[in-house]
Amino acid sequence: MNKNYFDIEEYIHRVRSFHGYEAPGVVIGGFMVHLAKTQISEGVLFDAISETPACLPDAIQLLTPCTVGNGWLKIINLGRFALSLYDKHHGNGFRVFLAPGKLEKWPEIKDWFFKLKSRKEQGHEDILSQIKRAGLEICGVSPVQIKPEFLKKRDKGKIAICPSCKEAYPLQDGSTCRACQGNSPYI
Numbered sequence: 001m002n003k004n005y006f007d008i009e010e011y012i013h014r015v016r017s018f019h020g021y022e023a024p025g026v027v028i029g030g031f032m033v034h035l036a037k038t039q040i041s042e043g044v045l046f047d048a049i050s051e052t053p054a055c056l057p058d059a060i061q062l063l064t065p066c067t068v069g070n071g072w073l074k075i076i077n078l079g080r081f082a083l084s085l086y087d088k089h090h091g092n093g094f095r096v097f098l099a100p101g102k103l104e105k106w107p108e109i110k111d112w113f114f115k116l117k118s119r120k121e122q123g124h125e126d127i128l129s130q131i132k133r134a135g136l137e138i139c140g141v142s143p144v145q146i147k148p149e150f151l152k153k154r155d156k157g158k159i160a161i162c163p164s165c166k167e168a169y170p171l172q173d174g175s176t177c178r179a180c181q182g183n184s185p186y187i
């Protein structure tokens with residue numbers, strides 16, 4: 001199949017089962033990941049960065065081998081709706097973002113993206129239909145080079161038993177585990 005072809009209907013079908021429903025952000029994310037993939041040379045092993053924890057990580061996990069669990073997808077929360085795919089050894093790659101200046105033509109997408117309407121006022125089908133028609137048109141892409149420190153493998157170092165909860169944890173976290181240092185979400 002032509003590598004420039006993106007089957008949006010098939011993708012939306014997969015989004016429904018993976019993400020729970022066809023969220024606009026994940027659907028736009030599909031076009032964004034597709035655009036980034038078409039920039040990467042054939043055969044290059046790439047890693048991914050999502051600049052937001054919302055929606056884009058799921059698009060990346062659906063369309064690339066990069067997942068949070070295998071470590072090839074990093075979420076670095078910069079609060080921007082953007083992602084990048086880059087050569088995992090050399091760090092050269094491409095960053096794709098949603099271009100605000102290109103949204104004037106697409107009022108439904110703009111209202112959703114800038115939260116200009118309440119959820120109730122938004123027509124979900126109208127947003128989706130504009131996203132499908134806009135596709136790559138609302139995305140911007142630029143080459144990036146990843147800082148060397150972000151290319152390093154995750155290394156947890158030595159593992160110890162926490163004296164407080166008796167569970168294993170990376171010793172580099174301190175004399176007790178991060179939960180026992182007060183970071184636990186549990187009451």
Ligand SMILES: [Zn+2]
Binds near residue numbers: 163164165166176179
């Ligand atoms: Zn502990």
